[in-house]
Amino acid sequence: MTFRENANISTGRARRGGGGGGGMAVGGGIGALLLALVIMLLGGDPGQVLGGGQQQQDPSSAQNVELSECQSGEDANEDVDCRMKGGMASLEQYWSEVYPKAPAPTAILFQGSVSTQCGNATSQVGPFYCPVDQQIYLDTSFFEQLKSQLGAQGGSLGELYVLGHEYGHHIQRYTGALNASQQDPRGPESGAVRVELQADCFAGAWVGNAATGENPLLEEPTQDEIRSALSAAAAVGDDSIQERMQGQVQPHTWSHGSSEQRMGWFMKGYESGDANQCDVLNANSVDDY
Numbered sequence: 001m002t003f004r005e006n007a008n009i010s011t012g013r014a015r016r017g018g019g020g021g022g023g024m025a026v027g028g029g030i031g032a033l034l035l036a037l038v039i040m041l042l043g044g045d046p047g048q049v050l051g052g053g054q055q056q057q058d059p060s061s062a063q064n065v066e067l068s069e070c071q072s073g074e075d076a077n078e079d080v081d082c083r084m085k086g087g088m089a090s091l092e093q094y095w096s097e098v099y100p101k102a103p104a105p106t107a108i109l110f111q112g113s114v115s116t117q118c119g120n121a122t123s124q125v126g127p128f129y130c131p132v133d134q135q136i137y138l139d140t141s142f143f144e145q146l147k148s149q150l151g152a153q154g155g156s157l158g159e160l161y162v163l164g165h166e167y168g169h170h171i172q173r174y175t176g177a178l179n180a181s182q183q184d185p186r187g188p189e190s191g192a193v194r195v196e197l198q199a200d201c202f203a204g205a206w207v208g209n210a211a212t213g214e215n216p217l218l219e220e221p222t223q224d225e226i227r228s229a230l231s232a233a234a235a236v237g238d239d240s241i242q243e244r245m246q247g248q249v250q251p252h253t254w255s256h257g258s259s260e261q262r263m264g265w266f267m268k269g270y271e272s273g274d275a276n277q278c279d280v281l282n283a284n285s286v287d288d289y
């Protein structure tokens, strides 16, 4: 998906670096509890991957934390960091109308490791959302991994899908849907899977609207770009990841849904362009897309 060259993306809430808004200011006892709250793009146990990271603030990244070089759609088309900032501007445009109750979150682009109010994290965990500080954390080197290790075809809409998915978790923090993830974290029809599939559907609903309205920042996506988003959604399916990493698929451990389901819910959001169609939590089955 490409940005309109003259689109103004300067309002996008994204910045570089560690910081994370106070890091480990939370007390030790609460810290352990908060670790479990982190919502990751990929499966896996947050406790295993969070908490061990040494925060190393890159001095060069600290100089330009606001991404002030990212001003126009042209910048967003050329540079992945600017693309994330532009994506945040477009997502805010969409969600501030559809669900104004949720204040806009910020995306933190980090390299290597980061300190958050959900604990320290390394890039290994993949992109994630921390409901405590309400920030999206993303190391853009993940997009390379998405291609080389997880089998996505690449492309800018695949990247924006990831951002839109994380933004969806922020909306879920306000609708209350995130609780279902904590209460029922594993299994093919679990609350966690439903929360993840809803975030995919939310990403689709945004993509379906990002080129419309009074002042759209993005061009209408091409079929090829939609395929890029679908291949990214498929690459982060539990079955696909398990097949690659373990050689066997174990649905009882699922936390994010299958490749087919992730694509299906993304498309439901995209084709309807209506986030109200994303009621995975109350669906009879997660296959009812």
Ligand SMILES: [Zn+2]
Pocket: 039, 040, 041, 042, 165, 166, 169, 196, 199
């Ligand atoms: Zn997620």
